[in-house]
Amino acid sequence: MYANIKTIGLAAGLAIGLSGMAHGETMVFTAWGGSTQDAEFQAWGAPLVEEEGVNIIQDGPTDYGKFQAMVEANKVTWDVVDVEFDFAYQAARDGLLEPLDFSVIDRDAIDPRFVTDYAVMSFPFSFVLGYNADLLGDTKPAGWADLFDLEAFPGKRTFYKWSSPGALEIALLADGVAPENLYPLDLDRAFAKLDTIKDQIVWWGGGAQSQQLIASGETPIGMFWDIRLWPLQASGLPVQIQWEQNLASADVLVIPKGAPNKDTAMKFIANAATPEGQKRFFDIITAEEVEGGVGGSGNVQTLPEGGANQVTMDLAWWGENRNIIADRWYAWQAQ
């Protein structure tokens, strides 16, 4: 149903796009939808529209199946796509991506952890331990180990549902693995650790659901995207973040191989890669999600470092092992 509406929107968008082609360049920007995609468009696309008369059509949500299918059929309609970083590594290896033009994009301005020859960070985020302070007792969780401590913190906890960097790292850190020894991930050990709390896990499939779970108290504790907790904090809910060993990652922008408007796509990505572009983006999402724009920006500025105990996930390793892990992850979940 959702997809149908999107398709109609795309058809209408394409019609407008075609009629506008006489005036200037056109490109299609695809991301995950919602307020995040709007902010990405406003921060990095709108300047191109205003200054250069570029016609930007938005599509979404990102769908890796579709992505691969259009590249393989050589019928690519997307020019810039927001994807997860581990997928970008895998897609680059499988020849699904265009190499980026770093004469247009300023590579030096980008956090080196989140840039490759094929992908540039759209926004950084961390998996953090979040909790609803009103619903926990006097003891506050001090780290990932507490997420697995059913005696000190009984009841339901929430984890990210999809196979992705994050939950397995959390399990290993909780089990006492030192951050520098995380990779290659010891999958047996990680799943064994997760098994100890499996029947107490409620899975969240999207950001809005995670917010609902912690705000309602359905799961007073769990792993969350930091950027989804700030708006709750700013709206006055007793939501707290334990930053200890927060797991840093990023979404990235890529150009599918054979994209019809590569040059314009490079300019779009160049806008995203500047500090000003990043600031514009975070100003918009915090202003949109948080009344008065409090809370967010302060956190963003500390994010690239994220405190001394931040752990950066090895997304190149994930890119190599993404499918093997996913097979095992879903089989384990379905057991």
Place this chain on the structure above:
Amino acid sequence: MSAAQTRRERRQGIGLAIPAMLVLAVFFVMPVVSLLLRSITEPEFGLQNYATLIATSTYAKVFWNTFMVASVVTVITIILGYPVAWMLSVLPGRWAAVVFAVILLSMWTNLLARTYAWMVLLQSTGVINRSLMALGIIDTPLPLINNLTGVTIGMVYIMLPFFILPLQATFRTIDPSTLQAASLCGAGRWQAFRRVLLPLSLTGVLSGGLIVFVMSLGYFVTPALLGGTSNMMLAEMIAQLVQSLLNWGLGGAAAFVLLVMTLALYAMQVRYFGAPGQEKS
């Protein structure tokens, strides 16, 4: 009317169907065939994807879940829907219209919105559990969501109109005086139901039940949101295989198996109860 004329009219009728057939060919038959081809050519030519489906316990479990959920949902829908359909056909016109409106309104409300509403109702901190706990009936929240119970409640609710409406059409063809005749002949209520009403409406029950069963087999949103990961059904698994794992071969094989099962059920219906819309007396 001569035979030649009738034939000509029949041919004209076929001409009118061509646009619809073309749309089906381009947007349904071709994609299905290409998916089928991928399932036997990726990663290499052969039936290895089908072998994987059968041999892997996870996939076998998902198939089992799918059939089990579809069966449970169908049985409960029949039990709950039957009296409603009967009520619709005996209520005076104005009241029947009100009940109809309620059923249709629920059908026309966005599926996602309805499913989210169930999430709010069913979760541990939801309306139902809070009320029961406030009344002192239970001490700890009942597990109503992220499990089979949640999936069943959500799906039965969505499927009810698809059962009630066709069954109600069957009831309309039953002359109410047959029941009167039964009671005149000395049948009690139960006997009148069991020996007169039920046999007369059985075709409607079975074809309505089949619609519900087939729709349930391919359901996506409700199981994904109200079920737990161990209740995964086929549609969600196919989406995961294709969208997230980029495994078109295996996803295609699973989709094709689902399609074949659905067609087999449909063939069964046609064989035993006639094609839909064509009452078999």
